[in-house]
Amino acid sequence: MITIYDIAKRTGYSPTTVSKVFNNYNDVSVKTRGKILDAAKEMGYLPNSHARTLMTKKSWTIGILFNEPSGVGIRHPFFNGVIDSFKKTAEAEGYDLMFISDNIGGKSSSYVEHCRFRSVDGVIVIMADRKDPGLQELLESGIPCFLLDFESSQAGTICSDNINGSFLAVQYLYELGHRQIAHISGGTDTFAGQQRQLGYEMAIDRLKLKRREEYITGGGGFFSVESGYEAMNRLLDLEQPPTAVLAAGDNLALGAVKAIRNRGLQVPEHISVIGFDDIEAAGLVYPGLTTIRQNVQEMGSRAAQMLIHSIETVRAPESVVLPVELVIRDSCRAI
Amino acid sequence: MITIYDIAKRTGYSPTTVSKVFNNYNDVSVKTRGKILDAAKEMGYLPNSHARTLMTKKSWTIGILFNEPSGVGIRHPFFNGVIDSFKKTAEAEGYDLMFISDNIGGKSSSYVEHCRFRSVDGVIVIMADRKDPGLQELLESGIPCFLLDFESSQAGTICSDNINGSFLAVQYLYELGHRQIAHISGGTDTFAGQQRQLGYEMAIDRLKLKRREEYITGGGGFFSVESGYEAMNRLLDLEQPPTAVLAAGDNLALGAVKAIRNRGLQVPEHISVIGFDDIEAAGLVYPGLTTIRQNVQEMGSRAAQMLIHSIETVRAPESVVLPVELVIRDSCRAI
DNA sequence: CCCCTTATCGAAATGGGTTTCGTTCGAGGA
DNA sequence: TCCTCGAACGAAACCCATTTCGATAAGGGG
Known part of the structure; x- marks a missing residue:
């Protein structure tokens, strides 16, 4: 490994001066700078990040x-x-x-x-x-x-804006005529899950819909497909199943769609599903998943x-x- | 930041001995070792990976x-x-x-x-x-x-085993009665794309099917959904479109399914599609994607x-x- | 011709650890 | 009692860079 000492020896300058060149100190003459840079390139010098970090306390x-x-x-x-x-x-x-x-x-x-x-x-x-x-x-x-x-x-x-996202979703479903709108929650352990649930609840209230505890379900398994599947099954087992579902994540929504189809029902014919995230799969599945897009990039x-x-x-x-x-x-x- | 020098000062031993303790040298007495370890824990000592790497040339x-x-x-x-x-x-x-x-x-x-x-x-x-x-x-x-x-x-x-994977896929389609089997390739820039195509060609030969240049298409865009979509459209534009398609990747397959559906056709009723990889989405989409599973884990x-x-x-x-x-x-x- | 700047450069300390090689000392053998 | 040997420990060199501060020499002003 080539070090600043090697360059110093080769050029006749001190390691100090060599170091200064690479750190753009201004007390090095243009000529010296050129010679050192040339030698460095020729010798294939690369700084050692660990040595540098040791001194500067910055690891980049x-x-x-x-x-x-x-x-x-x-x-x-x-x-x-x-x-x-x-x-x-x-x-x-x-x-x-x-x-x-x-x-x-x-x-x-x-x-x-x-x-x-x-x-x-x-x-x-x-x-x-x-x-x-x-x-x-x-x-x-x-x-x-x-x-x-x-x-x-x-x-x-x-x-x-998770709250607004849920709000947009519920409102959209409302405008489509849905009144029995359930929520598959991401769980309140996570901030996003909690906020989306809150947005859902606020929307239900503001639209003067009936709030039902049994229409909020989910939790467990970090927004996974499986927990969406299980949650949807619970909703379908209700005496009065919802006509639309807002899932707190697209994976949950995809799990829900699967559960619905498993019962011989169709999306969106029998139940409408809306997701959250807009992951790539949302645009690939059939039917395409309506969802709330987050700006990932x-x-x-x-x-x-x-x-x-x-x-x-x-x-x-x-x-x-x-x-x-x-x-x-x-x-x-x-x- | 606590260093071995701090521990040395505190315990009365030398930095050398402290270092030896952490490196499990056997020329440190049990008693000394205990004292140093206690002090280290009490002081919240953590080694500095950069200093260590500098000496050992190993960064872990x-x-x-x-x-x-x-x-x-x-x-x-x-x-x-x-x-x-x-x-x-x-x-x-x-x-x-x-x-x-x-x-x-x-x-x-x-x-x-x-x-x-x-x-x-x-x-x-x-x-x-x-x-x-x-x-x-x-x-x-x-x-x-x-x-x-x-x-x-x-x-x-x-x-x-990409070659065998393609072979399994083509054979499966063959057993289902398909004789016009196309391949959406991942492109020959990548090893996997090339091998899968090779497997496809070998299978076609071994099953004594007719080899058609126009049945191999794809390339561009690293196994993306879009290139699958485009490739499938090309296949559908053929005078005699295939009855089954092996895509070199699930994303390509999903793009193909989308293209097929876009023409008003159905999978698998009109055209059979088989993918490669078994990504999560393969089990989520409708219809579930038949595919060759790689053992990711x-x-x-x-x-x-x-x-x-x-x-x-x-x-x-x-x-x-x-x-x-x-x-x-x-x-x-x-x- | 002398003094003071300014431009260039380098010595040395520093960062935090590892490793080689001595040194010391007590125990055991003869 | 003397010698040997092994156990336990430490001094010092080393890894590779940064940074402070001092030294030197050339240039400018009076």
Whole structure:
């Protein structure tokens, strides 16, 4: 491995001067600078990020933290879209991404320990579980954090306008003539699940529909297809099943569609279903899933910008709410 | 930040001895070891990975390399499943994962440079493009590499038995009575695309079916839904359209189904479609997609094991081919 | 011709750990 | 009692870069 010492020896200058060249110090003459740069290129010099980090305390690394227990991780089509976008923006700003796990060297550890061990400059937290004590510890650690779909006074956050999204959905169903509208919830463990449920409830109230406890079901299994399937079965077992369902996520909605079809019923002929997220599959399935679209790309790149901003300048954390959009396909029909 | 020097001062031992404790040297007495460990725990000591890497030349980091130009990256449901599984195994072995991009600090660089800069111990390459010169350079760099769906003499590889997969699919269609079987190819830029096409051709020959050039189409857009859609349209425009189609990927198959439906035709009533991969959506869509299942989980964990093995021991790179399985759902029908 | 700037450069300390190689000391053998 | 040996520990070099601060020399002003 070529070091600044090798370049120093070759050019006759000191390692100090060589280092200064790469750090754009202005007390190096143009001629010297040129010679050193030439030698560096010729010798194939690359700085050693670890040595640099050791001195500067800056690793140019951002940690990605998934909620491990959920087990969904990087596979969820919404979240990996956000990560993809986040990654592009962060890399353009000079940061690399590293996964943060709950172990170091195979031995269990806290998130904070992992972050300190790797000295990441900041952390983006995806699919946060508000009950996770390790997450709380991280938020209080002083390490710059940014949270997706979460609320916190200690870190910046970004989320879609979940309440309005649910509202748009219910209103749409209402306009189609539906009055018995159920909600398959993502569970109140997650911020998004809770907000979407809240939006649903608010919409029901505002439209002066009858509020029924049994029309809200779900929970368990991080917005999974299976829990959508099970929840829908519960709704279908009701004495008076709903004529329309708002699912808190597209995966839940797809599970619901499957359950409906399993009973020999049709979507949207017998029951209308509307989802949330607009994952790729929503446009592929038959019938196309009407849903509330989150701006995945924007969410990822804004998150990156804001996290990096809070890494590079010490400021109070900012939060953003992104607008959502109703995407009409074929899974809802007028009654 | 607590260092071994702090612990040394506190316990009265030298930094050397403290370091030895953490590295399990056997020339430290049990008593000393206990005292140092106690102090470390009490003071909240964590080793500094960068300082350690600087000395040992080992970062306990594995780079993940996606083919950037394709733009699909982490979003593809097959590949992110593999990564998820890879991640779990690698982390259990003490390695963290970091994305390798084609730039350092925002300035464009080669993959090799990025790997050296971060001194990753090895690289897992996903969705490799055989025409990518940067990849060739990486393979020749001496950095331990492991490739998914690729063939190489310079690095270990893992792939599914693509040829047999296509064969199983064509045979299944044949047994259902189909004789006009087309192939939507993933393109010959990728190893998987090429192998699957080869398997298709071999099956056609072995079953003594008529080989038609116009029945092989596709390419472009890394196994995307759109290219499946376009390819299917081309097949439907033929004078004698096929009665069954083997798509080289589920996304291609889903695009094909969409194109078929767009013409007012039905799957499987008018045309049978079989995919490849068995992504989650395959089981969600209607009709359920019959497909060739790749063992995602196994692929990820085996890849991790084999890469780590080649990092830790100097040996000739190994390669593995994983068996595939026909998953029968509802998108194919007897003619 | 002298003094003070300014431009260039380098010595040395620093960051946090690892590893080689000595040193010390007490125990056991003769 | 002397010698040997192994157990336990530490000094120092090393990994590769950054940064402060001092040194030197050339140039400008009076």
